[in-house]
Amino acid sequence: MAHVLRAKTAAVGVGLSGLGEAPGRNAMELLAEAVHNAVADAGLTLADVDGVFAGTAVHSMPAMSASEYLGIRPKYSNGSNIGGSSFVAHCLGAAMALDAGLCNVAVVAYGSNQRTAGGRLVTMSEPMPYEAIYGPRYPVSAYALATARHMHEYGTTKAQLAEVAVAARKWAALNPLAFARDPLTIDEVVNARMISDPLGKLDCCLVTDGGAAIVMTRADRAKDLPKKPVYLLGAAMAHWHRMISAMPDMTVSSATDSGPRAFEMAGVKPEDIDVLELYDAFTINTLLFLEDLGYCAKGEGGAFVEGGRIAPGGELAVNTNGGGLSCVHPGMYGLYTIIEAIQQLRGDGGERQVADAKIGVAHGNGGVLSSQVTSVWGNDAAL
Numbered sequence: 001m002a003h004v005l006r007a008k009t010a011a012v013g014v015g016l017s018g019l020g021e022a023p024g025r026n027a028m029e030l031l032a033e034a035v036h037n038a039v040a041d042a043g044l045t046l047a048d049v050d051g052v053f054a055g056t057a058v059h060s061m062p063a064m065s066a067s068e069y070l071g072i073r074p075k076y077s078n079g080s081n082i083g084g085s086s087f088v089a090h091c092l093g094a095a096m097a098l099d100a101g102l103c104n105v106a107v108v109a110y111g112s113n114q115r116t117a118g119g120r121l122v123t124m125s126e127p128m129p130y131e132a133i134y135g136p137r138y139p140v141s142a143y144a145l146a147t148a149r150h151m152h153e154y155g156t157t158k159a160q161l162a163e164v165a166v167a168a169r170k171w172a173a174l175n176p177l178a179f180a181r182d183p184l185t186i187d188e189v190v191n192a193r194m195i196s197d198p199l200g201k202l203d204c205c206l207v208t209d210g211g212a213a214i215v216m217t218r219a220d221r222a223k224d225l226p227k228k229p230v231y232l233l234g235a236a237m238a239h240w241h242r243m244i245s246a247m248p249d250m251t252v253s254s255a256t257d258s259g260p261r262a263f264e265m266a267g268v269k270p271e272d273i274d275v276l277e278l279y280d281a282f283t284i285n286t287l288l289f290l291e292d293l294g295y296c297a298k299g300e301g302g303a304f305v306e307g308g309r310i311a312p313g314g315e316l317a318v319n320t321n322g323g324g325l326s327c328v329h330p331g332m333y334g335l336y337t338i339i340e341a342i343q344q345l346r347g348d349g350g351e352r353q354v355a356d357a358k359i360g361v362a363h364g365n366g367g368v369l370s371s372q373v374t375s376v377w378g379n380d381a382a383l
Contacts, residue, residue, distance in 0.1 A: 003234065003265040007383055009095040010222035010229035013042025013215035014339045019328050020179040022209040023116045027056045028069050030211030031111025035070060038213040043226040044105060046070060049215075051097055051106030052077040053090035057114070057331050066109060076103040082239065083366020084279060087212075087335035088373035092235040094216045104221070108338075109213040112330035116209055130245040137196055140204060140282070142244035142368035144196035147284040149250040151198065153299065158198060160302030161283040162189035165202050165325050167311035168280060172322025174312060174352035179208050180326040189283075202325075203283040210330035212339055230342045233359070233378045234266030239371040247369060251299070255292035255363065255372040263294075266359075266376035270294040273376075274357040275344045276316060277337035279365035280323040286310070289363055290318075293374065317354045320344060334364035338375065345379040358382045 015037030018030045031054065039046055052074040054066040063079030066072075076097045082089060087108055094106040128138075136142065150156045166186055172178035184202070192200035222229035238254035238261075241247045263269060270293060278289045287301030295316065296304040310318035319325075321340040324333040341360035343349055349357075358381040364373040 002267060005095050005099055006233055006265060006267065007231040007378070008219055009098045009216050010219050010231045011214050011216050011342050011377070012222050012225045012227055012229055013038040013044070014342050015041055015213045016177070016339065017211035019177050019210045020208050021115055022113060025113055025209065027058050027111040027113050028065065029111070030113060030209065031056065031066055031109050031213070032069055034111065034211035034213035035107050035109050038107060038215045041227060042215040044215065046072060048105045049107050050075045051094060051103030053094050053106060053108040054079055055081055055086045055110055055332065057112060074103065082371040084281070084332040084334045085237070085364030085366035085371045085373040086332065088235070088338060088362060088364035088375050089237050091216065091232060091338060091375055092237065095232050095235070098216060098218050104217065106216045107213055108216065108335065110332060110335045111211040112332065113209045114331045115207050128243055131243060139368050140196045140199060143282040143284055144199045145244055146250040146288070146369055147198055147282070150284060150287065153251055154302070156287065156302040158190045159186055160306060161203055161287070162186045163305040164280065164283040164286045165189045167305065167308060167314070168319050168323040168325040170311045171320050171352055172326035175321050175327060178322040178327040179206055180322070199282055205281045205324035205329035205333070206326070208328050208330050210328045212335040214335070214338060214342065228346045228379060230345045230377050230379055231383065233268065233376045233382065234262045234264070235373065235375040236261035236265065237371065237373040242367060242370055244368040251288070253288050253292050253369050253372050255289050255374060258372045258374040259293040262374035262376050268359060268376060273359050273361050274317065275320055275341060275354050275360040276318045277341045277360065277362045278319055278323070279333055279337055279363060280319055280325050281329065281333065281365065283325070285365060286318065288369070293361070293363065312352070320349065320352050320354060334366070337362035337364060341377050345377055
């Protein structure tokens with residue numbers, strides 16, 4: 001029996017703003033422009049919006065701040081923060097609120113001027129009593145710790161990690177909106193300046209500005225709007241720790257929990273997915289999530305990505321916009337995984353379009369491999 005929420009709601013509009021550098025713009029301005037663009041893309045107006053799901057790194061009450069700025073008086077809102085995966089979780093929350101009739105048109109939105117504000121991201125992170133004495137660089141040192149453990153346990157190499165960055169750059173070269181599009185080689189990644197051993201500069205995500213938003217509504221209304229609906233088929237969230245010192249196994253994320261439940265809700269298997277958009281804040285993320293979502297066995301992620309397997313023309317289309325490593329990463333990247341999945345499933349990918357894409361995964365990660373949220377999306381052909 002199909003899950004009660006499967007395909008009951010759909011994304012009907014997407015909007016981006018200020019990708020890369022947006023001098024003179026603040027986080028709320030970028031968020032608002034993205035919302036305006038998404039609502040216009042959906043063929044709706046702000047007056048139609050009565051559900052607001054929002055997050056930034058600088059607002060303590062983002063849903064209220066965004067609603068006030070946009071002049072929306074929502075019937076339902078949520079600004080909860082579980083890191084960069086928050087927006088994938090917001091889509092699940094929006095689906096529940098829409099299906100329950102608590103609102104009729106929901107926006108999920110984000111904005112950040114991290115790059116032009118000097119590269120500083122306000123983490124709103126509580127103290128780290130067990131980590132702080134070692135002087136880690138947050139958050140990269142936590143991901144470096146997971147990387148080192150994976151290398152120790154499974155023999156993963158820096159060259160294999162570099163395959164992730166090179167594949168992302170090749171996808172970015174096909175995306176006119178991507179921030180980093182210059183050619184990149186395995187050797188350049190391996191020999192890049194060290195940031196937190198064993199992660200070098202090119203193993204780390206970009207620091208950019210950017211706004212992003214999507215519009216969701218119930219499936220019956222979605223059919224009457226101008227853009228091809230992309231249905232939320234399944235979603236699930238999981239988190240097992242907050243700080244890296246409490247992660248049960250640094251080579252296993254809670255995507256091993258969220259992934260199977262999202263696939264079950266959607267009624268699909270990993271091999272059914274045409275495009276896989278993963279939160280690649282660091283190269284290790286992609287390896288871990290390929291393993292944890294069922295694309296290869298634990299420890300085999302490095303070998304799995306060798307030879308351009310996840311690059312354009314490879315067997316598995318991963319991070320087709322260029323990802324956080326080469327397209328955009330304004331502090332919290334989760335909403336961009338969803339937008340890219342939607343654009344691929346609408347056939348709006350341009351040069352990077354994956355042929356006959358019907359089902360896509362957008363997977364969010366938050367904190368220090370802390371929160372994992374998996375979402376599965378499909379177009380009419382997937383129903």
